Amino acid sequence: MTRPPGALRARLHEIIFEADTPAGRLFDLLILVAILSSVVVVLLESVASVRARAGGTLRALEWGFTILFTVEYILRLVAVRRPLQYARSLFGVIDLLAILPTYLSVLLPGAQSLLVVRLLRLLRIFRVLKLAEYLRESRTLALALRASGRKIAVFLLAVVTIVVVVGTLMYVIEGERHGFTSIPISIYWAVVTLTTVGYGDLAPATTLGRVLAVIVMLTGYGIIAVPTGIVTAELTRASAQQPVSSQACPSCGLAAHEHDAVYCRRCGTRL
Numbered sequence: 001m002t003r004p005p006g007a008l009r010a011r012l013h014e015i016i017f018e019a020d021t022p023a024g025r026l027f028d029l030l031i032l033v034a035i036l037s038s039v040v041v042v043l044l045e046s047v048a049s050v051r052a053r054a055g056g057t058l059r060a061l062e063w064g065f066t067i068l069f070t071v072e073y074i075l076r077l078v079a080v081r082r083p084l085q086y087a088r089s090l091f092g093v094i095d096l097l098a099i100l101p102t103y104l105s106v107l108l109p110g111a112q113s114l115l116v117v118r119l120l121r122l123l124r125i126f127r128v129l130k131l132a133e134y135l136r137e138s139r140t141l142a143l144a145l146r147a148s149g150r151k152i153a154v155f156l157l158a159v160v161t162i163v164v165v166v167g168t169l170m171y172v173i174e175g176e177r178h179g180f181t182s183i184p185i186s187i188y189w190a191v192v193t194l195t196t197v198g199y200g201d202l203a204p205a206t207t208l209g210r211v212l213a214v215i216v217m218l219t220g221y222g223i224i225a226v227p228t229g230i231v232t233a234e235l236t237r238a239s240a241q242q243p244v245s246s247q248a249c250p251s252c253g254l255a256a257h258e259h260d261a262v263y264c265r266r267c268g269t270r271l
Contacts, residue, residue: 009079010250012075012078012079013248016079031072031121032121034068037065044058045059073096076253080250089252089254089266094120144234148231151230152227166194166212167188168187170186170189170190170204173209188202189202193220194217194220195220249267249269249271251269
C-alpha cells in the first residue's frame with residue numbers, strides 16, 4: 001500500500017478520525033447514515049415478500065454500501081502511521097467484519113445476513129457528537145469488565161461445578177423413567193433451573209428430586225447477584241479514573257485518552 005505524504009496523511013486523519021472540524025464531523029455523520037441505511041437494506045432483504053419484489057435492487061444497494069465501506073476501511077489504514085495496529089484494534093476489527101460478509105456471500109450464500117454487525121460501528125457516534133462524558137463512561141465500563149474478568153471466571157467455574165454435581169445427583173435420583181436419560185441431559189436441566197429459565201420440558205417426579213430442585217432454584221436467585229456485585233465494585237473503582245478526551249492517535253487511531261495525555265497509551269506516539 002503506497003503511503004501518502006505526511007501532510008496528506010495528516011489531513012486524512014483529521015477528516016476520518018477526528019470530529020473537531022466541519023469536514024470531519026460531516027464525514028462521520030455521512031458514514032453513520034450509510035451504516036444505518038445498509039443495515040435497513042439487510043433487514044428488508046430478509047423479508048421474503050420484500051425480497052421477491054425488490055431483491056435485485058436491495059442486492060445492488062448492499063454491494064454499493066460494501067464497496068463504500070471497503071474504501072473507507074482502506075482510507076483509515078492509509079491515514080494512520082501504523083495501519084497494522086489499527087487493523088488489530090476493536091474498531092479496526094469491527095470495520096473489517098462490516099465488509100467481509102458480502103464478499104463471503106459469493107462463496108457462502110446467506111452470509112450477507114451477518115452484515116447486521118455494522119450496527120456495532122454506530123459506537124463511533126460518541127466521538128462524532130463529541131460526547132466526552134459518554135466516552136468516559138464507556139471506558140469506565142470497559143475497565144470494570146476487564147478487571148472483573150478473573151473473578152467472574154472463578155465464579156463461572158464454581159457454577160459449572162454446581163450444575164455438574166446437581167445434574168449427576170438428579171440423574172441418580174430420577175433416572176431414565178422420568179426423562180433424565182443421561183447425565184448431560186440432567187446437567188442441561190440443572191442449568192435451566194439454576195438460571196431460573198424453567199423451560200418445563202423436564203421436571204422431577206420424586207419427592208427427593210423436587211427437594212433438590214427447590215434447593216437449585218433458591219441457589220439460582222442468590223447466584224444472580226454475584227456477578228452484579230463484582231462488576232459494581234469494579235465500576236466504583238473505575239469511576240475514580242481521570243476524564244477522557246475524544247482525540248484519536250495519529251499513529252494507531254486509538255481514541256479515549258486521558259484529558260491531559262501527551263502520548264498515546266497504546267503505541268506511545270505524541271498526540
